[in-house]
Amino acid sequence: MNTDSHSMTRKEREQALRREAIMEAARSIFERDGYFNTTMAQIAETAEFGVGTIYHFFPRKHVLFAEIIERLIEHFISEAKLAVSTHDTWQQQLASFVKYYLSWIENNSGFHRMIYEMFYSPIxxxxxxxxxxxxxxxxxxxQIVHGIFEQAHDSDAILDPEFSSLMILGMMHAIADHGYLGILQRSPKDYIPRILGVIGGYYREKQ
Known part of the structure; x- marks a missing residue:
């Protein structure tokens, strides 16, 4: 809930809690059944509200779907920035970012179903x-990853910031896609040491 609850009236707090409950229920169904197979009646039943209450907060299903995706993306970005900001060296920042990114992929697999459906189906x-x-x-x-490798480059790590950023992100995007499709041989988090090892090996080779 983004609104400051201390400045809200009791009625506003109740409304905000209802909205959150609706979004949580809707997300679970969208992730399980997909956008087109989900109805507002299903969401109402799961959230334990009347259908009219759902429409009061979200007049159309696509409005609810879009807000869930938007919130997930915003949360992912803010937490990624936090994961990097708590460390000083570029090695620590990179390790923290990779761990956060792949852990998020593993813990939010349903998000990728929503993204795939949105891009490959007409909404x-x-x-x-x-x-x-x-x-x-x-x-x-x-920009987050590029900033890490710029710091590495400035400290004579001889890592090209652009290429290194594309390489890291390309590997993690591939893991996310293959994880969603169910063709990974292991969990996304199991690839953390392998990805960091690739950068470490490239760094040692350049030295």
Missing amino acids: PEIKPHIYDLFKESNREIY
Whole structure:
């Protein structure tokens, strides 16, 4: 809940809690059944509200779907920045980022179903908005990683920031995609030491 609860009236707090309950229920169903197989009646039943209450907060299903995706992306970005900011050296920052990213993939596999469905199925009401949001979030993630490798480059690590950023993000995107498709041989988090080992090996080779 993003609103400061201390400045809210009791009625506003109750409304905010209802909204959160609806979003949690909707997310669980969207992740399990997909956008097109989910109805507002299902969401109402899971959230234990009347259908009219759902429509009071979210007049259309695509509005609810888009807000869930938007919130997940915003949370992912803010936590990724936090994971990096708590460390000083580029090695620590990179390790923290990779661990956070792959742990998030493992713990939020349903998110990728929602993203895949949105990009590969026609949901014209929200696709342009979410596409722009997704593009911006990828730009922010790239900047986070690029900043880490710029720090490495400045400390004579001889790592090209652009290439290293693309390499790391490419590997993690592939893990996310293959994890969603169910063709990974291990869990996403099991790849953490392998990815860090690739960068470590490249660094030692350049030295």
